[in-house]
Amino acid sequence: MAAEMAPRTRFFRIATQLGYWLLLALLIVWHGIMPETDESALPRYLSLILWVLPMLFPLLGLVKGKPYTHAWFNFILMFYFLHGLTTVYTHPDERLWSILEIVLTTIAFVGATGFARNRGRELGLGLKKQKDAK
Incomplete structure (x- = not known):
């Protein structure tokens, strides 16, 4: 059976879930429902x-x-983080959407990093250290 999850680890898991689901909803609304502002x-x-x-x-x-x-979810998040930073600068009419994207991506990133680190330690996962070859 898996090790019990510490409160700190649970906090990071909730942050990841919150950031993930809200970012997913934002992307669906922003790119799927909102009217296009750019003809191209x-x-x-x-x-x-x-x-x-x-x-x-x-x-x-x-x-x-x-x-x-x-x-590894953090690698995917960096794509959205960079998109948000670029859009803040290049598309003033979408500035609110891109600021939300940056905030949600940051929440998910911090949560995923903290969860992976803490939960990995709780489960005894991690990189094995190489023994000194003598």
Whole structure:
């Protein structure tokens, strides 16, 4: 049976879940429901595929609470973080959406990092140290 989850680890898990689900909802609303402001924008279905599909890859591992999935989920989050930073600067009419994207991505990133680290230690996972070769 898996080790009991410490309160600190549970806090990071809740932060990850909160950031993940709110970011996923934001992306669906922003790229799927809100009216297009740019005439050169992608078709709505293609925009949804490009923005929402990557968020679905870690879904199962995040729901099950797997530390390894939480760790590599951060690589996906960096794509959204950089998008938010770029959009804040380049699209003033979408500034609120991009600030929300940055905030939610940061919450998910901190939560996933903390959960992966703490839960990995609780379960005895981690990188093995190489013995000194003498």
